[in-house]
Amino acid sequence: MTQVRQAAIPRATRAPGAPWRVSLLTHRPAAAEEFYGALFGWEFGPGPGRRARALLDGQEVAGIGQSPPDRQFPAAWTPFFTSPDVDLTAHQVRLYGGTVAVGPLDSAGEGRTVVAADPAGAVFGLGGYAGPSAAPDEDRHGLPVWTELITYETGRVVRFYEAVCGYEQEPGTDGLDRVTLHSAGRPAAALRGAGRAVLRDRGAHWLTHFRVTDVEWALARVSALGGRVREPARDTASGRSATVTDPQGAVFAVLQAPA
Missing domain, CATH: 3.10.180.10 (2,3-Dihydroxybiphenyl 1,2-Dioxygenase, domain 1)
Structure with a gap:
């Protein structure tokens, strides 16, 4: 084993x-x-x-x-x-x-x-797990590296997560409805208000990002394995990312680190 x-x-x-x-x-x-x-x-x-x-x-x-x-x-x-x-x-x-x-x-x-x-x-x-910390510098293909809440608007849910999890918030500076939540001074998750663009068949949902070494390869692989590309690759401050689904419809994102 x-x-x-x-x-x-x-x-x-x-x-x-x-x-x-x-x-x-x-x-x-x-x-x-x-x-x-x-x-x-x-x-x-x-x-x-x-x-x-x-x-x-x-x-x-x-x-x-x-x-x-x-x-x-x-x-x-x-x-x-x-x-x-x-x-x-x-x-x-x-x-x-x-x-x-x-x-x-x-x-x-x-x-x-x-x-x-x-x-x-x-x-x-x-x-309530209280085990040892995970290694902070690990960043390999296949690791979950980030999670983002896609919701209608961030105002109400920010207050909810602050109260429930004790987060501090850092509003976005690009004029969009985006907030980063911090735990013990470190980024823990992000919230993005998408209004009516929230996927109708899913509603508000958390989107897990997995590290890939090559996002274009990953998209081709997803398709070949029976999954689907939901949002094509685009460049972000965190790297090149795309949103996909597996063959059973579970939504996730693949994220290539910036060069």
Whole structure:
């Protein structure tokens, strides 16, 4: 069996609100493993419950779980953020207009977790994991490197995440409705208000970005593996990125570091 090392969320802190892990809920996990293994070079090992661990060089980078067969959940990537007190944070989610969907509950090997939705309906998770920090300088093909909330407008949800996760905000300077959330002085996530351009079939949602060495290669590979290019590659301050879906419809982004 492949030895599993500490989860590889590339951040230097496990402070409240820091990124912890990303998890895919999908209808056909075996097909998802085949797709992401071919795209990112992941291998897979058993995880808690019905979840598999996606591994890169033996290091956990993501989780893949099966949707309940009696529920018509869309395939989706969900980011999890750290919480020093998951039960209290779940109470704050409700208090500030969000919804608790699952938990809080204890999971073997992962501590206490909860899955929730913000006031605009975007789903995210919280975990009380208190293990060692992930290495901040790791930046390899296939690693999750950033997460961004695509929502209708940022004002209300910024206040929600500040209250629930203790974030500080840094408004954008380009005149657009963009905010960067900071945890312990470090960027943790971004919020982008897209108004009516929010995808009609998804609504507000978190978008996980995975590092790729060549974004054009990645887009060709996604298409060849049965996925779809949703938004073509474009240059951003963080590098060249594009939004895609896997064959089961889960939306994610691929991001090539700036030259």
